[in-house]
Amino acid sequence: GDSVTQMEGPVTLSEEAFLTINCTYTATGYPSLFWYVQYPGEGLQLLLKATKADDKGSNKGFEATYRKETTSFHLEKGSVQVSDSAVYFCALGGTGTASKLTFGTGTRLQVTL
Amino acid sequence: NAGVTQTPKFQVLKTGQSMTLQCAQDMNHNSMYWYRQDPGMGLRLIYYSASEGTTDKGEVPNGYNVSRLNKREFSLRLESAAPSQTSVYFCASSPVQGEVVNEKLFFGSGTQLSVL
Numbered sequence: 001g002d003s004v005t006q007m008e009g010p011v012t013l014s015e016e017a018f019l020t021i022n023c024t025y026t027a028t029g030y031p032s033l034f035w036y037v038q039y040p041g042e043g044l045q046l047l048l049k050a051t052k053a054d055d056k057g058s059n060k061g062f063e064a065t066y067r068k069e070t071t072s073f074h075l076e077k078g079s080v081q082v083s084d085s086a087v088y089f090c091a092l093g094g095t096g097t098a099s100k101l102t103f104g105t106g107t108r109l110q111v112t113l
Numbered sequence: 114n115a116g117v118t119q120t121p122k123f124q125v126l127k128t129g130q131s132m133t134l135q136c137a138q139d140m141n142h143n144s145m146y147w148y149r150q151d152p153g154m155g156l157r158l159i160y161y162s163a164s165e166g167t168t169d170k171g172e173v174p175n176g177y178n179v180s181r182l183n184k185r186e187f188s189l190r191l192e193s194a195a196p197s198q199t200s201v202y203f204c205a206s207s208p209v210q211g212e213v214v215n216e217k218l219f220f221g222s223g224t225q226l227s228v229l
Contacts, residue, residue, distance in 0.1 A: 044220040
């Protein structure tokens with residue numbers, strides 16, 4: 001079945017450091033790929049998405065490229081801020097119901113001054 | 114904007130007790146969902162309601178019941194709580210009816226439930 005594997009956290013970085021959170025997936029067909037973010041005390045919210053191979057999703061300085069050849073969707077940001085401290089979830093899904101939305105385990109990011 | 118509101122935020126139960134987790138959204142969304150999140154695992158779908166008056170099982174429905182009370186509210190009930198149900202529960206909603214565009218999920222802030 002479909003699955004998503006994320007790197008274990010927590011990830012601790014200094015402000016302005018480069019961020020990479022790895023995400024790989026296993027799926028049949030050509031799923032859409034997503035990154036959700038959960039800030040402290042809040043619900044998950046969509047950060048970015050990519051719907052086909054080689055698409056790059058971007059938002060708030062974060063980017064992720066849909067790599068079909070490596071089945072990956074790594075999240076990157078060139079210069080993190082303290083306000084980026086949150087839990088990041090990689091997810092995959094098709095165009096069907098949300099029952100087919102598969103989440104990774106989440107990676108906690110802590111950014112310090 | 115309140116968005117998706119879940120109550121309570123924290124709850125401790127004894128094995129065998131029952132309780133209902135409440136969820137309400139004020140965005141006039143058609144579809145609503147209940148997920149659970151466990152350490153080392155992703156979010157797993159418990160039940161969902163694609164539209165008012167309908168409910169369907171997700172990946173892990175055993176031990177739970179749901180009620181779509183009206184378009185705004187979707188409750189999750191544990192009839193006889195077990196330690197295996199210790200988890201963080203998330204409610205979500207989506208504006209799309211039927212075939213759901215997955216990215217349009219709006220989540221509540223979660224309920225942390227401990228069953229002793």
